[in-house]
Amino acid sequence: MQTTATSAFRKTAETFMAGAKTLPQRYFVSPEIFAKEQRIIFSTQWVYVGHQSQITKPGDYFTAEVAGESLIVLRDKGGELHSFYNVCRHRGTRLREDQNGHLSAIQCPYHAWTYGLDGRLIGAPHMDDVPGFDKRTIRCTRSTWRYRKDSSS
Ligand code: FES
Numbered sequence: 001m002q003t004t005a006t007s008a009f010r011k012t013a014e015t016f017m018a019g020a021k022t023l024p025q026r027y028f029v030s031p032e033i034f035a036k037e038q039r040i041i042f043s044t045q046w047v048y049v050g051h052q053s054q055i056t057k058p059g060d061y062f063t064a065e066v067a068g069e070s071l072i073v074l075r076d077k078g079g080e081l082h083s084f085y086n087v088c089r090h091r092g093t094r095l096r097e098d099q100n101g102h103l104s105a106i107q108c109p110y111h112a113w114t115y116g117l118d119g120r121l122i123g124a125p126h127m128d129d130v131p132g133f134d135k136r137t138i139r140c141t142r143s144t145w146r147y148r149k150d151s152s153s
Contacts, residue, residue, distance in 0.1 A: 042067040062100040071143050078119035084140035
C-alpha cells in the first residue's frame with residue numbers, strides 16, 4: 001500500500017475549531033501561576049538548556065537560566081560535562097555574567113575565589129589564616145541539571 005506524505009504544518013485557520021478559546025490573560029501575567037509552573041514543570045522536568053556541541057573543548061562554557069536560577073554549564077579538562085549554580089560559595093556573587101566563552105578556571109569577580117572546572121575551590125585569597133577554613137571542603141554547587149547522552153548527539 002502506498003501512502004502519501006502530508007505536511008505536519010497546518011495553518012491556524014485550518015485547525016480552528018468553533019468554540020475554541022485562548023487561555024485567559026492571567027495565565028500569561030500572573031506571578032502565582034508562573035511560580036506554580038516553575039515549581040511543577042521547570043523544576044521537575046527535563047529542560048533543554050543547550051547542546052554538548054556548544055562546549056566541545058575543555059574550558060568551554062555557556063550560561064543558562066532555568067526556573068529563575070542561573071546555571072553555568074561547562075566541559076572540564078577531562079572532557080566531562082558539569083552544571084553548577086552560577087553563584088559563588090563565598091558571598092553569592094554571580095560568577096559569570098556573559099553567555100558563553102572559554103575558561104581555564106572560574107574566578108569570582110568579587111574577592112577572587114577561584115574554582116576548578118570540576119567545581120573544586122582551588123583558590124581563596126586571604127582565607128588561609130581563617131580558623132576552620134578548609135578550601136578542600138568547598139565546591140561550586142552542582143545544579144540538579146543532568147545531561148542526556150544519546151547516539152544522535
Ligand atoms: S563573593 Fe565570590 S569571592 Fe567573595
